[in-house]
Amino acid sequence: MLEMLSLLACFACAEAASLPVPDVGTPVDVELVLAVDIxxxxxxxxxxxxxxxxxxxxxxRDFINTVRSGTNGRIALAYFEWAGVVRDDGVIAWQVIDGEDSANAFADKIASRPFRSFRGTSISGALGFGTGLLEKSAFSAPRRVIDISGDGPNNTGRPVAAIRDAAVAEGIVINGLPILI
Incomplete structure (x- = not known):
C-alpha cells in the first residue's frame, strides 16, 4: 500500500454525479486514470x-498536500474496473481533487463499490479505454497518466504493445502496478 501511496503522490505532482461538470479546458496539474483489474x-x-x-x-495527508502543492493545486481523477472488457457500471467519472474533501469523496466511491469479477484479462482493452477517457476529458493538463493495476498477462483483445505504443506516442505516461500476493 505504501508503494501505491508513493506513486499516487508522484502523479499528483507531476464527474461525480453530485458535482458540477468542469468547464472545457479547466487547468489541472495532472489527469490521472486509475485502471483496476477485476x-x-x-x-x-x-x-x-x-x-x-x-x-x-x-x-x-501526503497525497493531499502534494496535490495542493502543484501549480494549479488540483488534479483530475477517473477510475474504472476492467477484465476482458470495461463495463459502464465500472466507471467513476472524472472528478477534480483539490483537497481533503474531494479526495475523501472519491475514496468513498471506490470503497463503496461491490466486489465482483469477470472473465478475461484485456490489458490492451483497459489501456485503450483509459486513453479514450483522457482524450475526452474536459481538462487541460501538462501530464496525462494511466495507472493500470493487475495480476496477469493479456489473454484477450489486441496485443498490448500496439495500444501501449499509441498511448505513449500521444504523450500519455503508463504505469503498471502488479498486484501479486
Missing amino acids: SQSMDEDEFALQRAGYVEALRH
Whole structure:
C-alpha cells in the first residue's frame, strides 16, 4: 500500500454525479486514470489489497498536500474496473481533487463499490479505454497518466504493445502496478 501511496503522490505532482461538470479546458496539474483489474485471476485478497491501497492513498495527508502543492493545486481523477472488457457500471467519472474533501469523496466511491469479477484479462482493452477517457476529458493538463493495476498477462483483445505504443506516442505516461500476493 505504501508503494501505491508513493506513486499516487508522484502523479499528483507531476464527474461525480453530485458535482458540477468542469468547464472545457479547466487547468489541472495532472489527469490521472486509475485502471483496476477485476478479472477472475484476482483472488479476494489481491482485490481487497488493490482497493484498500487506492482508498488509503487518496485519503493520506501526503497525497493531499502534494496535490495542493502543484501549480494549479488540483488534479483530475477517473477510475474504472476492467477484465476482458470495461463495463459502464465500472466507471467513476472524472472528478477534480483539490483537497481533503474531494479526495475523501472519491475514496468513498471506490470503497463503496461491490466486489465482483469477470472473465478475461484485456490489458490492451483497459489501456485503450483509459486513453479514450483522457482524450475526452474536459481538462487541460501538462501530464496525462494511466495507472493500470493487475495480476496477469493479456489473454484477450489486441496485443498490448500496439495500444501501449499509441498511448505513449500521444504523450500519455503508463504505469503498471502488479498486484501479486
